Amino acid sequence: MMENTEIAKVLRDVGTLLEIDGANPFRVRAYENAARTVEPHAVPMRTMVESGAKLTDLPGIGKEMASHIQELVTTGALRVLQDLTREVPYTLVEMVRLPGVGPKRANKLWRELGVETIDQLEAAAKAGAVESLAGFGKKTQERIVRGIASLKKRAGRFRLAHADQLVEPLVEYMRTHEGVRRIEVAGSYRRRMETVGDIDLLVIARDPQPVMDHFTAYERVKKIELASGTSARVMLQSGLQVNLRVLPPASYGAALQYFTGSQAHNVKLRRRAVARGLRVSEDGVFRVPEGEDPDAEDVLSGERVAGASEEDVYAALELAWIPPELREDRGEVEAAAGGKLPELVTLDHMRGDLQMHSTWSDGHDGIDAMVKGCVERGYEYLALTDHSKSLAMTGGLDAEALREQWREIDEVQAAHPEIRILKSQEIDILRDGSLDLADEMIEQLDVVLVSIHSLFDLPAAQQTNRILAAIRHPAVHILAHPTGRLINEREPYQFDLEEVLCCCKENGVAVELNAHPSRLDLKDTQLMRARELGVKIVISTDAHRVRDLDLMHYGVEQARRAWLAPADVLNTRPLQELLGSLET
DNA sequence: GCCGTTTTCGGCCCGACTGTTTTCAGTCG
Known part of the structure; x- marks a missing residue:
């Protein structure tokens, strides 16, 4: 099942490959225009296809695009794209996104240097093979090397809005399972960071197994990487990694707190806990018995003092509840301790x-x-x-x-x-x-x-x-x-x-x-x-x-x-x- | 490939900058 963003990406990729192949620029633009219509459209294309809505009523969608969208929704693939990638390597699409490299240069790099991937391009540029190509020079070569470094720095991270589009339908799907009593997305997603690396999904359920099965059966799952006991990890077709943890009600707040992070924020909290004779873990807040090493591995020893809600976890540490967006160890723990948390804009x-x-x-x-x-x-x-x-x-x-x-x-x-x-x-x-x-x-x-x-x-x-x-x-x-x-x-x-x-x-x-x-x-x-x-x-x-x-x-x-x-x-x-x- | 019609073809945002040239192609927004 494809979301609008993914359909848009395929259409855009077809356009880019056509462009590299030297196709009519207006035909190329038609694919770009269609992608721009599909991507922000309020109704999912699959819903429109299912309900028999007329796709050609959308701006920039004609007979051909409508049939492409139909094909993508029903088969998950596009014949036109498959044919095209027999002509032009799919990986060239990524190359065109580098500053200073457009369709013409990508074509030249591929045909004259045999470069198909970013890694091969990096090697060629570093070896000085790029600057000797006609139309290229030293500066362009350097720019390519810089562009690749910048690309690698952000590899695997999704923009928040992109993650929203992938996560929201998944959460909706999880809610349809009767065993799911509560569900929350933790991690950098919950802290609303501008990009997220992976998704941490927390669920309260009495019986974990059916919920786990429901999760791994999600139709957008590309690969199940791990599934045992109460946790699972999958890769969605979009490339986004999603972790699921099924929890009992008693430790939900502690787990939510723990998996929301950030790492630095949690370190600070645990340090504060130790100073109060407490230990914080994903299972709860515990009072460390007299004379015991607070760093000992046995996390469940001692009296449990909090864990069901985030509020009581923070309260156990004599802190006001801290909004997730602030949890970066930028002074929020001190502010919460002093009753000086800001009233945040909404x-x-x-x-x-x-x-x-x-x-x-x-x-x-x-x-x-x-x-x-x-x-x-x-x-x-x-x-x-x-x-x-x-x-x-x-x-x-x-x-x-x-x-x-x-x-x-x-x-x-x-x-x-x-x-x-x-x-x-x-x-x-x-x-x-x-x-x-x-x-x-x-x-x-x-x-x-x-x-x-x-x-x-x-x-x-x-x-x-x-x-x-x-x-x-x-x-x-x-x-x-x-x-x-x-x-x-x-x-x-x-x-x-x-x-x-x-x-x-x-x-x-x-x-x-x-x-x-x-x-x-x-x-x-x-x-x-x-x-x-x-x-x-x-x-x-x-x-x-x-x-x-x-x-x-x-x-x-x-x-x-x-x-x-x-x-x-x-x-x-x-x-x-x-x-x-x-x-x- | 889409669109609109002066309705089945012909037009489709365009100007500036860069680095490569030696008069401009390619990229970008």
């Missing part, structure tokens, strides 16, 4: 979204739809931030187009007095730090958002100066996705973030926490630093369609990992207060 605190796009540039939905989407989510305001003109590929707006857009905004605003539409633009920061819109236009915007979308490889000093110049523009309010990273895809550009944050502070410019799960930019530790410096922070989805507005929770989760309270986040404030604090 989704309910958010009163508006300050970055989104419409069909005026590269968004999928019109202004009216986006506004209604924000109304439905209970927001008081939103900022419409279509791109500026130098981003030609997105259909960025020049001054004239922007004025036209304002007329439409005024109309939509008149129809929706219940929400305030803030006129804004995501203005490109040009090479020299100047902005991609005339000052007389900028001055008329309610919110001025600036960001970088070009020249990612400038030397650090130059990049820093470029950003500083933009921040110093007196009209600028928000620096969007400040580091430019794409999780698992692209490293941040090189610049001095500390200097930029200080400059934001001096100039009253807020930094964005871009909530899109492929960005989450700034990241948690950087946000902590921003907050420490007194820099204002906003959380925005960067939505390109109505559904993307729901990505706000990823931003909030990341903010919680950074200890942010509602007061630290400007768009938790009512409209007038927000506008006031953007100006100062």
